[in-house]
Amino acid sequence: MRSHVSVLRLPRGPDPNGRGFDPNSPRFIALCPTTISASSETGTDSVQIREEQRARSALRESFLRTLIAMTNKQVQFHMHERVKVEAKFGASDIDVLNVQVSELHTPIGVQKEALLRCQDVISYSFDL
Amino acid sequence: MAMRQTPLTCSGHTRPVVDLAFSGITPYGYFLISACKDGKPMLRQGDTGDWIGTFLGHKGAVWGATLNNEATKAATAAADFTAKVWDAVTGDEVLTLAHKHIVKSVNFTQDSSCLLTGGNDKIIRIYDLNKPEEEPQEITGHTSAIKKALWCNNDTQILSAADDKTVLLWDRNSTEVVKQLSFDMSVSSMEYIPDGEVLVITYGKTIAFYNALSLDMIKTVDAPASIHSASLHPDKDFFVAGGDDFKLYKFDYGTKEELESYKGHFGPVHCVRFSPDGELYASGSEDGTLRLWQTAVGKTYGLWKCVLPEELVSENSDTIYCTPAAPEIKA
Numbered sequence: 001m002r003s004h005v006s007v008l009r010l011p012r013g014p015d016p017n018g019r020g021f022d023p024n025s026p027r028f029i030a031l032c033p034t035t036i037s038a039s040s041e042t043g044t045d046s047v048q049i050r051e052e053q054r055a056r057s058a059l060r061e062s063f064l065r066t067l068i069a070m071t072n073k074q075v076q077f078h079m080h081e082r083v084k085v086e087a088k089f090g091a092s093d094i095d096v097l098n099v100q101v102s103e104l105h106t107p108i109g110v111q112k113e114a115l116l117r118c119q120d121v122i123s124y125s126f127d128l
Numbered sequence: 129m130a131m132r133q134t135p136l137t138c139s140g141h142t143r144p145v146v147d148l149a150f151s152g153i154t155p156y157g158y159f160l161i162s163a164c165k166d167g168k169p170m171l172r173q174g175d176t177g178d179w180i181g182t183f184l185g186h187k188g189a190v191w192g193a194t195l196n197n198e199a200t201k202a203a204t205a206a207a208d209f210t211a212k213v214w215d216a217v218t219g220d221e222v223l224t225l226a227h228k229h230i231v232k233s234v235n236f237t238q239d240s241s242c243l244l245t246g247g248n249d250k251i252i253r254i255y256d257l258n259k260p261e262e263e264p265q266e267i268t269g270h271t272s273a274i275k276k277a278l279w280c281n282n283d284t285q286i287l288s289a290a291d292d293k294t295v296l297l298w299d300r301n302s303t304e305v306v307k308q309l310s311f312d313m314s315v316s317s318m319e320y321i322p323d324g325e326v327l328v329i330t331y332g333k334t335i336a337f338y339n340a341l342s343l344d345m346i347k348t349v350d351a352p353a354s355i356h357s358a359s360l361h362p363d364k365d366f367f368v369a370g371g372d373d374f375k376l377y378k379f380d381y382g383t384k385e386e387l388e389s390y391k392g393h394f395g396p397v398h399c400v401r402f403s404p405d406g407e408l409y410a411s412g413s414e415d416g417t418l419r420l421w422q423t424a425v426g427k428t429y430g431l432w433k434c435v436l437p438e439e440l441v442s443e444n445s446d447t448i449y450c451t452p453a454a455p456e457i458k459a
Binding site (some may be wrong): 003005011013022025 | 136248
């Protein structure tokens with residue numbers, strides 16, 4: 001009876017949580033150094049890059065200001081699986097990976113203190 | 129002692145896989161895209177089958193998929209009456225090209241500047257990807273749905289296969305028919321090999337090889353079952369074919385002799401293509417899987433490892449294991 005060819009492992013299947021295209025893969029990093037498509041095509045145009053950087057800074061600053069404005073306010077979070085929760089926003093960690101909230105109203109009760117994983121949040125809203 | 133083929137099964141699709149295409153060889157290896165009736169085409173690393181990402185956006189079955197040579201762009205043709213162009217590195221949708229009916233085929237020019245589309249509205253369209261707002265150039269002539277439209281002869285000509293049982297060769301500039309092939313039945317698949325200008329056409333149980341410039345027939349080979357797709361090895365020594373009986377067949381191109389047949393799929397084989405380096409071929413099936421098959425069975429390549437008999441019983445071989453080909457299931 002002939003023996004079967006050995007394999008090191010099976011091909012990796014899809015990630016159930018995302019659509020893939022890992023931004024940390026060598027190919028992604030080499031071919032897409034920035035996330036704004038304009039600059040990856042005309043990388044040598046320094047005026048365009050400066051303008052893009054200015055726009056990025058403006059967007060980043062307004063995002064950080066919204067985090068400050070949110071402090072101690074009631075925020076509604078829209079999460080995956082059509083889950084909507086409301087809580088009092090405390091703070092975010094430095095990389096905005098997790099946010100600390102209090103009095104989190106969940107479908108199964110109120111949690112006094114909680115950490116929400118940002119990757120689970122689709123969007124959030126609050127009144128200024 | 130010859131070894132038995134261990135196909136590598138790529139799972140993830142939930143419906144039949146109807147089309148697949150390889151990119152050229154890039155600094156990051158080569159890639160494979162699969163079109164599936166579940167509407168979610170996937171990009172995989174070509175030599176391992178590892179999933180890289182899923183292109184999300186189509187709202188219907190995806191009938192055709194292709195990559196450009198550098199694997200930086202992808203294009204898909206779908207039942208939602210659109211063809212889409214994607215960034216194959218980020219997975220983002222770049223362009224949606226609205227059509228008036230189901231789109232079946234998409235093909236980039238060598239420099240990725242133009243996209244050819246064809247489908248059920250019987251019209252071949254050429255889109256200039258640098259001017260996507262512009263109306264595409266339209267080429268009419270087919271009297272039935274177009275199955276496949278491919279650039280050929282250095283992108284100066286177009287080959288199209290339709291359900292009207294013809295394969296037409298068009299001049300890109302004049303948009304006129306240069307040559308025509310007529311068959312007794314619909315062509316099930318078409319592959320164009322630029323190196324050597326060979327056209328591989330399948331219909332019924334036949335795999336036919338033509339000169340792509342003159343459309344002169346080179347040879348035909350008959351398989352034991354109805355064939356849906358065939359692919360010629362880059363070195364033109366073998367070709368592989370698959371169809372209704374779920375098996376993959378390997379033939380000697382020179383002698384037309386059937387060399388091997390492989391069971392593994394649980395449904396008809398819809399598409400089969402050799403990798404750009406010829407070391408493996410991929411097949412897509414009604415069973416929703418893609419399988420990778422070695423050209424030289426037993427060779428160390430990708431995830432396949434040539435294991436010497438002593439290594440199999442060694443205590444340190446826990447990273448190496450044998451997975452037999454799918455057991456023969458009796459209905």
